[in-house]
Amino acid sequence: MRRFNFHKCGNFKKSYGEELTVFQTDFGRLWLITGLIAVFGLIPLSGNSHVLRLLNMIGIYSIAAIGLNILTGYTGMISLGHSAIFGLGAYTAVNMATGMNAPFWLAVPAGGLISAIIGIGFSLPAVRLMGFYLCFATLACQKIMEFLFIHWNGFTGGPEGISMGKNGFPAMGFKGDVMLYYIVFILLTLMAWMAVNLLRSRFGRAFCAIRDDSRVAGVMGISAFKYKLLSFAISSFYVGIAGALFSYYSLNISPGHFNLSFSIILIAMIIIGGMGSVPGSIFGAIVIVLLKEVLVYGDRLLAHMFNMSFKVSSLYEFAAGLLIALFIIFKPKGIAGAWSDIRSIFRAWPLSQGVYHGFKRSYPDSK
Amino acid sequence: MMDLWNLLFKGISLGTIYALSAMGFVLIFKTGKVINLAHGQLMAMGAFLFILLSSLPGITLITVFSLTILISLVMLFVTERLFIRPLSPVDLKRCIFMTLGIMLMVKGLIASVSLPPSENISTIPDNSSIYVFILFAGILSVLIFLLFFRRSSLGLYIRAVSDNRKAALSLGIPIERLFTFSWVIAGMAAVISGILLAIGSGLNAAYLVSMEAGIFPALVLGGLGSMRGAILGGLLIGILETCAGGQASGPLRELFPYMILILILLIRPYGLFSDKVDLPGIKG
Numbered sequence: 105m106r107r108f109n110f111h112k113c114g115n116f117k118k119s120y121g122e123e124l125t126v127f128q129t130d131f132g133r134l135w136l137i138t139g140l141i142a143v144f145g146l147i148p149l150s151g152n153s154h155v156l157r158l159l160n161m162i163g164i165y166s167i168a169a170i171g172l173n174i175l176t177g178y179t180g181m182i183s184l185g186h187s188a189i190f191g192l193g194a195y196t197a198v199n200m201a202t203g204m205n206a207p208f209w210l211a212v213p214a215g216g217l218i219s220a221i222i223g224i225g226f227s228l229p230a231v232r233l234m235g236f237y238l239c240f241a242t243l244a245c246q247k248i249m250e251f252l253f254i255h256w257n258g259f260t261g262g263p264e265g266i267s268m269g270k271n272g273f274p275a276m277g278f279k280g281d282v283m284l285y286y287i288v289f290i291l292l293t294l295m296a297w298m299a300v301n302l303l304r305s306r307f308g309r310a311f312c313a314i315r316d317d318s319r320v321a322g323v324m325g326i327s328a329f330k331y332k333l334l335s336f337a338i339s340s341f342y343v344g345i346a347g348a349l350f351s352y353y354s355l356n357i358s359p360g361h362f363n364l365s366f367s368i369i370l371i372a373m374i375i376i377g378g379m380g381s382v383p384g385s386i387f388g389a390i391v392i393v394l395l396k397e398v399l400v401y402g403d404r405l406l407a408h409m410f411n412m413s414f415k416v417s418s419l420y421e422f423a424a425g426l427l428i429a430l431f432i433i434f435k436p437k438g439i440a441g442a443w444s445d446i447r448s449i450f451r452a453w454p455l456s457q458g459v460y461h462g463f464k465r466s467y468p469d470s471k
Numbered sequence: 472m473m474d475l476w477n478l479l480f481k482g483i484s485l486g487t488i489y490a491l492s493a494m495g496f497v498l499i500f501k502t503g504k505v506i507n508l509a510h511g512q513l514m515a516m517g518a519f520l521f522i523l524l525s526s527l528p529g530i531t532l533i534t535v536f537s538l539t540i541l542i543s544l545v546m547l548f549v550t551e552r553l554f555i556r557p558l559s560p561v562d563l564k565r566c567i568f569m570t571l572g573i574m575l576m577v578k579g580l581i582a583s584v585s586l587p588p589s590e591n592i593s594t595i596p597d598n599s600s601i602y603v604f605i606l607f608a609g610i611l612s613v614l615i616f617l618l619f620f621r622r623s624s625l626g627l628y629i630r631a632v633s634d635n636r637k638a639a640l641s642l643g644i645p646i647e648r649l650f651t652f653s654w655v656i657a658g659m660a661a662v663i664s665g666i667l668l669a670i671g672s673g674l675n676a677a678y679l680v681s682m683e684a685g686i687f688p689a690l691v692l693g694g695l696g697s698m699r700g701a702i703l704g705g706l707l708i709g710i711l712e713t714c715a716g717g718q719a720s721g722p723l724r725e726l727f728p729y730m731i732l733i734l735i736l737l738i739r740p741y742g743l744f745s746d747k748v749d750l751p752g753i754k755g
Contacts, residue, residue: 182567229736236506236567240687241736244729247684251726368575375568415583422579428572432565433557 124304143289148282156281157353162386162393163288164349169373169385170299171342176371177380178303179335180315184367185226185242188249189340191362193219193347195253195260198357201271208271208287212348219344220337227336231329246364253359265358273352288349292386295342299382302338311335312380343370365421372424375431378438387439395427396420478713484602484671486709487609488664489689493701494616495660496686500695501633502653505555505566509574510661511683512581517543517662518669518679519581526586539666540659547658551651581679605671612663613702619656620698629653633696681725685712688732694742703743 117123127133147159172186193215200211229241253260260266273280302308310331313321318328351357369392377388402416435442496510520539524530554573558565620626628649631639640646665682672678689708693700708728715727735742 180564182564184571229733229740236563237691237736237740239506239508239567240691240732243687244732244736247729248726248733365575365578368571371568371571372575418583419579421582422576425572425575425577425579428575429554429569432569432572433554436565 126300126304140293143293144286148285151278153278153281156278156285158393158397160281160284160288160353162389163285163292164346164353165370165373165389165393166292166386167288167295167349168343168346168370169377169389170296170382171339171346172370173374173377173380173382173385174299174303174311174342175335175339177374177378177384178308178315179311179332181227181231181238181332181335182236182371183226183242183336183339184239184364184371185246185249186339186343186370187362187364187366188246188253189219189223189226189343190347190350190366190370191253191357191359192222192249193344194351194354194357194362195266196344197348197351198266198268199259201268201351202266208352212291212345212352215348215351216341216344219347220341223340223344224333224337226340227333231332231336243364246367250359250363253362260359263359265356265360267356268351268354271352272355284349284353288353291345291349295345296382296386299342303382307331307334368428369421369424372428374438375428376438378440379436381438381440384438384440391427391439392424395423399423479710480606481602482710482713483706484606484609484709485668485685485713486706487606487613488667488671488705489685489709490702490705491609491612491616491667492661492664492686493689493693493705494613494620494698495657495664496690497693497696497698497701498620498629498653498657498660502629503555503566503650504563506563506570506695507657508567508570509577510657511686512574512577513543513547513658513661514665514668514686515581515679515682516546516577517665518682519584519586519665520662521666521669522586522679523584536666539662543658543662544655547655547662548651550658551654555654556647556651601670605667609664609667612660616656616660617698625649625652684725684728685709688728688735691732691735691740691742694744697742697744700742700744 122128127136148156168186168190172183175181175183175186196218197211197215200206200214201208206214226242226245227238231238254263273284276283303311310321310326313324313326314328314331314335322328350361354361373388373392374385375388376391377386378384396417399417399420406412406414406416431438437445492510492514496507499505499507499510517539520542521535524535524538525532527535550573554569555566558569620629628639628644631642632644632646632649636646668682669675669678685705685708689704690701691704692707693702693704708731711731712724712727715724
């Protein structure tokens with residue numbers, strides 16, 4: 105039996121490989137295993153349809169946020185078009201499932217693939233430019249896609265939207281929720297695992313190098329153009345998969361789901377969770393879903409207790425924007441950064457001056 | 472022939488409004504190196520306030536206008552103090568995220584209040600002379616803005632800061648206060664152009680959503696850091712948009728500015744008037 109690894113009181117690494125390991129201590133493994141047991145064993149047994157639907161939403165948003173984090177947090181490109189890509193995945197899956205009778209396991213990857221291909225098209229005008237021009241290009245693509253979603257009736261069903269019908273999981277009632285729960289969270293686990301491993305490979309390091317300074321990256325032999333396209337494609341694939349799952353999750357998908365505000369809300373998730381951190385993306389998705397839930401609860405509270413007709417939930421976008429602003433000012437590294445700061449304080453306690461920052465491992469933006 | 476002149480006239484008045492708003496963006500960009508993605512939403516905010524206030528019973532147009540200006544002045548000032556000031560020294564990426572947050576906030580606020588339908592509002596006379604008024608007001612505002620930028624001492628300070636920040640600081644220019652000031656002025660430009668657009672559309676609340684469509688293509692076409700570019704880009708986009716709207720069917724018109732934007736990014740991404748913009752803090 106090998107020796108357990110616990111927190112060291114300093115940095116005693118002897119090779120670069122040690123710095124790159126996923127779990128530096130056995131606590132990480134322990135927490136992961138407990139978490140997985142809880143997610144797959146205990147929660148579905150609790151048997152509350154509403155909670156399950158919330159969790160499904162969190163899972164779907166988490167996949168999308170991981171995808172966006174690969175692009176924005178790691179490669180340093182800001183995209184305002186990811187909600188269109190999300191929508192593209194959703195519409196593709198619906199059309200595959202209802203039009204061609206494709207099974208679930210074919211429709212979802214198809215959604216991801218189509219999204220990845222269109223995503224490459226999105227980024228072509230802008231990857232050769234500086235970062236913020238990508239904002240403009242993706243904004244334009246987002247608007248054009250929104251237009252297509254509304255007006256391309258054959259593919260999207262027009263403004264009223266389109267439905268999975270009997271193929272969707274809501275059609276199966278509670279059993280469908282549990283099934284979708286398992287599918288979403290197995291996919292989330294797989295894709296998070298893939299993202300973590302991708303990002304500590306050659307590709308992930310290239311992404312980070314481009315983010316920190318693309319000129320220096322070019323000198324080191326990293327083709328910025330190639331890797332930016334690759335990053336956009338991977339990111340779009342993730343978001344497309346999330347969109348496809350969303351189409352199975354939602355009763356009806358309509359163009360209103362995939363507007364510019366949702367793009368910014370996706371960005372809000374990774375800002376709140378933490379740029380350049382895979383667990384951070386999941387934290388961000390949890391916060392955003394809970395935010396909406398709390399606001400809806402506030403609606404009911406106002407209606408019941410004060411007989412007010414004002415809807416707090418109409419302030420959802422406002423609240424998300426406010427969260428972006430607050431996190432950018434006070435915690436630019438997001439929840440993941442705050443968590444690792446707290447951990448490093450405890451680790452160095454009582455000698456907490458000159459704290460060793462454990463967050464370094466997940467490659468935060470150096471600026 | 473009459474039709475063409477009519478279209479051109481409409482296009483120029485729309486273009487003047489775009490130019491006014493684009494100049495505001497350029498002002499912020501020059502003073503603080505901030506890419507203000509919320510600029511289009513500020514236009515929508517102005518229009519929204521204007522429509523909301525003019526639906527109040529028994530209120531004159533002048534009162535509505537001055538109230539809108541007053542409220543948005545306060546809002547802009549507060550926004551700058553609360554959200555932009557804490558970010559200095561400027562980091563471009565954080566500023567972009569922050570302006571996105573502001574954009575979402577303004578959007579959310581607008582969406583959370585339901586506007587009365589436009590039939591209930593009758594303060595605006597509905598005839599073609601309204602376009603003359605818009606053109607007139609637009610040109611006047613652009614001229615005032617230009618005079619401010621070229622002739623006033625504050626304009627001189629702003630140009631100095633955009634030319635060389637450190638040198639300006641060492642000569643005693645209060646950079647932070649100057650930025651607050653230019654943020655408010657730029658926001659006012661956006662708000663006024665939003666009001667003019669709202670008047671031009673007959674106070675139609677449905678128009679709020681697509682209001683910011685023309686502004687980003689105009690900016691990129693002109694080059695982000697150039698006043699001349701902003702004016703010319705705004706005019707060009709306005710004329711193109713109206714002419715295309717005259718030819719193509721209705722819904723395509725909304726899409727048109729964005730298609731131009733992509734085209735510009737493909738062909739001449741640094742705009743007509745700006746050389747490659749070199750920004751500190753963002754590379755790649």
